[in-house]
Amino acid sequence: MSEENTSEVARKLELLKLRFKEKATKDIGLLQQTTDQFRVGRFGPNDVAAAYHSLHRLAGSAGTFGYSALGEEARALEIMLKPLAEVSDEVAPEQVQNVVDEAFVWRVTRLVDFLSLDQAVGHIAAAASVPVSGEMATESCVLIVHSDPNRAQELVHGLELHGFVPLALPTLQQAIDYGLSEVAALIVEDTQILRDGWQLETASDTPPVISLGAGDSFDERYALAECGVDGFLGEPVDIPALADYMERLITEREESGSGRVMIVDDDPELLEHYGLVLEEGGLEVWRVNDPAEILSALSEFRPDIVLMDVQMGKYRGPNLAQMLRFEPGWLGLPIIYLSSEDDREFQVDAMAKGGDDFLTKPVSDDFLLRAVTVRCYRARQLDKLASRDSLTGLLKHSLAKSEIQIEHTRCQRRGEQAVVAMLDLDHFKQVNDRFGHRTGDLVIKGLANLLRHQLRKSDVIGRYGGEEFVVALPDCSLENARRIMQSVCKNMAGIEFQSDGQEFTVTLSVGIVPLQDFLTSDDAIDAADQALYRQKQTGRNGVWVGGDKSVPVRTLG
Amino acid sequence: MTETETTLERIMLVEDEEDIRAVAELALEAVGGFTLTTCASGQKALETLAEFKPQLIVLDVMMPGMDGPTTLKAIRERPAFVDTPAIFMTAKVQPEEVNGYLSQGAVAVIPKPFDPMALSDKIRDIWSNLKPEQRSA
Structure with a gap:
């Protein structure tokens, strides 16, 4: 193979790998839903076989795309499920529940984490990593305890958009059995806290506990505080407010014990x-x-x-x-x-x-x-x-710029690649005009939290101006950066904000450029800003890839 | 290369998973330089067989509908492909299972997951270990 061909193959492999990752994430999500249903005895004759096949597929293909650990874990689960899948008659719910126990469901849920353990595909795969989930997976795992499965699912979907990894369980006892030490936050309906909250005292290492409830009286709130609850939100839950609340409690918790x-x-x-x-x-x-x-x-x-x-x-x-x-x-x-x-x-x-x-x-x-x-x-x-912006907790303008400058120097010295992105909320003025600044602030925080979750710890995230953000992704190819930002755009557009009983969504425009291609980091930021402007001109809600002036600017997906 | 050796060019891959078909195309065409036809099902393979005339057939074992072994059986009913070497690909690689597949008329089993960069070499190895009469042009 010629060298050119080799790098072309590596590039294509990297693309296939990304595609696999996207698909596997979806498949695992489905598996999780199915196995949750197994737990409560709800499944049709073909569901067990479907879950088995899904695991079998993961076991066979994950390694090819560089996710060997995922493949091995899927294989282990596949073997456990095999006896059930091979029964030709209808399987009894007890039989299924015997195999698909809490631990099994837990392992299915954790399969997603293995997707962040990526290895190079083949021998020559490109070095670019895919920082979509990165370290966040374990850090952002959130348990939702709610007896109403529909409400629980709403919370799961809502929080997923904010970059959390939520898991719904029907009772507090199950949450405790599941293990709380690696969980970032616990969300529990108030009736269960008032009834069973004492159980939390016996559990060591409890995460911040947020209680949700319809009752809003002084007595009830006092009783919750007595149970040691860290936060309370009234139902129906305003998801962005909940996400922000959790973010604050989690950060406080993380920082209080370190130094x-x-x-x-x-x-x-x-x-x-x-x-x-x-x-x-x-x-x-x-x-x-x-x-x-x-x-x-x-x-x-x-x-x-x-x-x-x-x-x-x-x-x-x-x-x-x-x-x-x-x-x-x-x-x-x-x-x-x-x-x-x-x-x-x-x-x-x-x-x-x-x-x-x-x-x-x-x-x-x-x-x-x-x-x-x-x-x-x-x-x-x-x-x-x-150093931090008081509303979002992200880096302030000047500090973000100096961090990007440091990254630029690093790229020049080591010959590495990095990407700078400028982000701006679309029609943000209208949000402020229609719903007021407090709602506007919530939208800004929503994007800030989303970025914090979806990007890696090593990425630079700054609030550049009012509704403008700057991001630097070290050790990241332009194509990967585009995908990541595209997914941020998609998730942002999916978040439903509420104000005065009205629901609305806000989209995001992004311009990205390769940092190392510019003489100074300021030039790169300017170019990213221009790319952002192009995206604004051509319909907003998406990513514009800018770059070297000699290369014609193109738009992607 | 001696005169008696026939070079492997045309490979047919029967695999229901799109991801794997895509990565195999890359592995066998771009890396290996083979001419590859991929089929998403056993049915599709039977339809394409006569036209493409593969020298080697690679089949996934577990597929919905017609699985790999069933597909191979159907292929063997076509007189022109009675002896075409076939390889199974599977995630199950217990030794007794491998023997089971070999007894069903496969010349080799490639375990899944496979390394896309090494797949071509592996297939070339298998090809070069075949008896000369199995290596049709």
Whole structure:
């Protein structure tokens, strides 16, 4: 094969792989629905065979498209189902329920996750990865507990559009049996919480719990709060509001227990001890034994806070703090002294030189951990305030631009490819005019959350202006970027917003260009903006692929 | 290449799954340089057989309606294709099952999933191990 032919084959394989992934996602969704029906004993004579064939197909084909893990798991499930599929007479519901138990349904649901474990197809497949689901699959798994299957399905469909991976179960007990440790949020109808909510106390690692209910009285809400519920929404549920609510609770939860701490101490034993205590508590720790290394350690680790001894050999903590403040980038970094000095005068003096707080030794391990954790959390929140857009939690304009610049430099240096996209909501002014700004804000948040879920953690997502967003996809081909953005457009158009009892949808226009083809990242952003403008001119709701001026601009699907 | 050897050119693939047909086209035409005709069902294969005159037939085992073994049986009833070498493709590769397929008149079994980049070589290997009289032009 010639080299040209080889890359052409690789490109086509990559396309086939994408097609397979799309189809497999659909098939798995169907399988999930069928097996859910098996659980409740609702199935026709051909349904078992159909499910068996579907698994058999996945088992046989997934590996060919680079999803070996999916193929193997499907094969395992296929073998379990085989005895049922081979029974010629009608199968009794009990027989089916014996095989298709909670664990089976759970495994079927998780098949989708295997689609994110992609490997190269064949030996020469293109390096471009497909960041459609990426890491989000496990992070965004949401359990919906509702006794009314129709309502549950509505919630499932609604939340799927927002990028969550919802699973509906009829009772709270089943949700607990299913396991809550990997679930991002639990949505439960209020009657079940009030009746069975106590069960949650025995479960460890509960995610944020949101209760849904028709009753809206003070007494009921108080009772829910007493049960330890994190949020409440009235029924009928406004899905975008629910999605936003969940997003907030999940983010808070994720951030409250984490943090990055740099400890500076010249006593190696103490350094190790503090380090272990904080690491045990789930924090990330960087130990600096020699204060002279503090600057390089800081730029490499970028901690949330610094924990520093006051007197370290010939170095004094307050002087080090003052020195750090020479660097504008470290002006906001909280520095906390660990010191046996409890003279207030001395403490105030030290703080005047750039320190923020004191923890007086001796300090118990438990107190140290808690004190450091809250300070990390606080430092993150403050940092967010400065760098993140308050409405959406996405990067602010200037920061997004500088991140894209960093990505541009990286592409140039390593010869990699990346894509810049500009996104703009269609006719957004009309939304604001008709429904008011609060509704408009909800739409903006809806898109922000959708992007957060559908893109990878490594992607740059920024709010560029009012209803304009900028995205950079590192290590991504133009074609993959187009598909991803196309799917964002599709999902956005499917979200039904509500205001004043009216339902409406909002579409999205996108322009994309290859970042590495431009001299500067600003040029790329401008070009993406022009591509966006072309899409606006040619009917909105879709993706325009722009690029090198020598290549004629074309539109795709 | 010696004179007695006949080169494999025309392959027929019978496979109900569209994805697999597409990837096999790529694997056998673009990568392998063969001339391939794909059929979505056993019925379709029987209709196309006389016109395409395949030198080798690759059949998926599990297909709705006519499955692979049934299709092969029907093909063998056509005098012109009594001896055309056939290969089964299947996700089931228990040794006793392989023997079962071979006894039904297949010359080899290719397990699924297959590596699209290696499929042509595999088929060429199978072809070169056939007896000369099986390798019709």
